[in-house]
Amino acid sequence: MTALDRLKDDHKLIKRYLDNLFIAHDFLVEREAVPASVFEKTLDFSKNFMNKYHHFREEYVLFLKLAEKKGGTIDPQIVSLRDQHERSRELVSRIKEALKGYKSNDEVAFSRLAENVGYYVSLERQHVNRENHVFYPMAEEAFSDDEMAEFDAEFDKIEKKQGGDSFDKAVKLVESIEADMKQKFGAVYRDRYDKLVSERGHKK
Numbered sequence: 001m002t003a004l005d006r007l008k009d010d011h012k013l014i015k016r017y018l019d020n021l022f023i024a025h026d027f028l029v030e031r032e033a034v035p036a037s038v039f040e041k042t043l044d045f046s047k048n049f050m051n052k053y054h055h056f057r058e059e060y061v062l063f064l065k066l067a068e069k070k071g072g073t074i075d076p077q078i079v080s081l082r083d084q085h086e087r088s089r090e091l092v093s094r095i096k097e098a099l100k101g102y103k104s105n106d107e108v109a110f111s112r113l114a115e116n117v118g119y120y121v122s123l124e125r126q127h128v129n130r131e132n133h134v135f136y137p138m139a140e141e142a143f144s145d146d147e148m149a150e151f152d153a154e155f156d157k158i159e160k161k162q163g164g165d166s167f168d169k170a171v172k173l174v175e176s177i178e179a180d181m182k183q184k185f186g187a188v189y190r191d192r193y194d195k196l197v198s199e200r201g202h203k204k
């Protein structure tokens, strides 16, 4: 599996996580209380899998090398991708902040949580598709097999340094978010999830 395949696998898991948050957001909009544990796990997934693991490998390996290779011609796009990573972190900080009041049934906090979860899901879905459809194909075309093998080695180093189990832990976290949603909303959650995935058709 190449470095890019590994990033694409991360994206599949991130999309599954975002689908759950999309549904959680809908419930919040309908003034249905979503278990706070779903958002606590969101903070964990975002910090440990998305920022430390996924964004780190994108920024310090892929974006860096791609920018070098393109000799400055795509710098504005790389800056914009990094900005989106940064904005994503800011939105998660706001979710974290709102979660305190949400847990004590504060109405303003409930609204702030709903609002920021919505912004976060929207930004991340757009960002992941942008990378899948524009930047990863650009990287596939720009780098030789040897260069790609160097990225693999870089990724191995980073993954090892981070304990080697970041992906597996993240899968467990998404499964646990799904279990919390199922427990609270049962068949309504399952129906919404199935509908969301089936309506996406070929762009899973």
Ligand SMILES: [Fe+2]
Pocket: 055, 058, 081, 085, 127, 131
């Ligand atoms: Fe990214």
Ligand SMILES: [Fe+2]
Pocket: 011, 054, 058, 128, 131
């Ligand atoms: Fe990404």
